[in-house]
Amino acid sequence: MKLSDLPEFKVKLKHVALAGVACIALYGVSYGMIEATNQTTFCGESCHEMDPMYQTWQHSAHAQSGVGCADCHEKPGLQGTIESKAKGTKELWLHVTGQVPDPIKMANPSDTNCYTCHQDKMLNAETAAAAKDPHTMKHFENGMTCNTCHSGVVHNDKTNMYVPSRERCYTCHLDAMSKL
Numbered sequence: 001m002k003l004s005d006l007p008e009f010k011v012k013l014k015h016v017a018l019a020g021v022a023c024i025a026l027y028g029v030s031y032g033m034i035e036a037t038n039q040t041t042f043c044g045e046s047c048h049e050m051d052p053m054y055q056t057w058q059h060s061a062h063a064q065s066g067v068g069c070a071d072c073h074e075k076p077g078l079q080g081t082i083e084s085k086a087k088g089t090k091e092l093w094l095h096v097t098g099q100v101p102d103p104i105k106m107a108n109p110s111d112t113n114c115y116t117c118h119q120d121k122m123l124n125a126e127t128a129a130a131a132k133d134p135h136t137m138k139h140f141e142n143g144m145t146c147n148t149c150h151s152g153v154v155h156n157d158k159t160n161m162y163v164p165s166r167e168r169c170y171t172c173h174l175d176a177m178s179k180l
């Protein structure tokens, strides 16, 4: 007997085909729309692996300011848009064929995305030191990223509406506690 004669195979194939058509139709609609909010609806609502990320994002200060998934997770510029579409197409295939881990994993956004909107945080070291500002060049030169201190800025319901506490400064600046 051939594999394709098995009833189970046929059902699975039908399911895959149906899900595929629905997902590709949705994808086709959002493909043309480069606007981030449309992509956000696509990312968050059409593929269940994204549910937890979509929910936490909805509760975050970023969502309330209209900052969508692509603003943080896509490289800025045209090249980023193209790369992300290519990646999206591959992910769509994995989704349709049930190969996406649930919940999904994704590379952390790069600082470049954060700078695009938060350039004011890139103060020079002298100014930052005088103001005891955590956004000093010295941190970035020492390999820290925005996410070192701001992890959970979007996808953690306990922290996605707040700035981090200065408590954590003391893990490294114990000696200089009084100075910060």
Ligand code: HEC
Binding pocket: 060, 061, 062, 065, 067, 071, 072, 109, 110, 111, 113, 114, 115, 116, 117, 118, 146, 147, 150, 153, 159, 160, 161, 162, 163
């Ligand atoms: C497309 C623009 C945009 C991008 C990209 C962006 N942000 Fe924001 N961010 C905002 C806006 C708008 C607010 C809300 C400002 C306000 O309410 O005063 C905000 C608020 C914040 C806050 C204040 C805390 C809060 O939740 O209210 C932090 C911290 C922050 N962003 C960090 C980051 C980090 C880290 C990244 C990169 C992973 C990032 N942002 C990417 C626009 C952006």
Ligand code: HEC
Binding pocket: 111, 114, 115, 118, 121, 133, 134, 135, 139, 144, 145, 146, 147, 148, 149, 150, 163, 164, 165, 166
């Ligand atoms: C060393 C830890 C640390 C790093 C690294 C860091 N932050 Fe922050 N950030 C903080 C803390 C702490 C606060 C809360 C305000 C304060 O205590 O000065 C904050 C506040 C903010 C706010 C809200 C400030 C406001 O004015 O309301 C934004 C936006 C922000 N950070 C963006 C960034 C971005 C973008 C990066 C990466 C370029 C970054 N941060 C890197 C610790 C850090």
Ligand code: HEC
Binding pocket: 040, 043, 044, 050, 053, 054, 057, 062, 067, 068, 069, 070, 071, 072, 073, 104, 105, 106, 107, 108, 109, 147, 150, 151, 152, 153, 154, 155, 156
């Ligand atoms: C303001 C920036 C920002 C926005 C907007 C944003 N994210 Fe994220 N995302 C992050 C950061 C930062 C991380 C790294 C994990 C963390 O710090 O919570 C992350 C992690 C993730 C991960 C990986 C989780 C893991 O465990 O590997 C996924 C998937 C994800 N985001 C999906 C989304 C989706 C879907 C949306 C829109 C509905 C979205 N993100 C919107 C900043 C953002």
Ligand code: HEC
Binding pocket: 125, 126, 128, 129, 130, 132, 133, 134, 136, 138, 139, 142, 149, 165, 166, 168, 169, 170, 171, 172, 173, 180
């Ligand atoms: C992971 C370790 C780590 C954490 C956490 C950390 N820092 Fe730092 N910080 C450093 C290092 C390393 C330097 C660079 C020291 C040097 O070059 O003299 C530095 C330098 C600084 C400077 C610049 C001082 C100068 O002389 O220019 C300031 C200001 C600062 N940190 C504030 C903070 C604040 C505020 C927090 C908490 C929000 C914080 N740091 C959390 C490691 C850390």
